[in-house]
Amino acid sequence: MMALLRSFGYAFQGMAYVWRTQRNARIHVGMACLATVAAIYFRVTAVEWAILALTMGVVFSAEMINTVAELAVDLLTQRQHPLAKVAKDAGAGAVLIAALAAVAVGLAIFGPRLLGLIWGA
Secondary structure, three states: HHHHHHHHHHHHHHHHHHHHHOOOOOOOOOHHHHHHHHHHHOOOOOHHHHHHHHHHHHHHHHHHHHOOOOHHHHOOOOOOHHHHHHHHHHHHHHHHHHHHHHHHHHHHHHHHHHHHHHOOO
């Protein structure tokens, strides 16, 4: 049981590191908080909550995996190398794909509701 608790502790330390050092991770958390407030306000369905939670998890996971890739590359070489650039760019691309998917989910869930607010429907 202690090993399990220790592993959770290490996971939280990793999340805290990403929070402290990665500006984009903090932006993603801010957007997730905004989406959560909107979901509460608009009383989204249970399925929509599940989709939002899964989407947020994917974005945060992508950001953390990107951080791992960047740190691993930096650990292996401090000099510029074409493969190091490719690894870092691919990690950033993965985060971008996840973030764009999150925007699409947000538009699908909140778009009609926001338009209804604006146009009074």
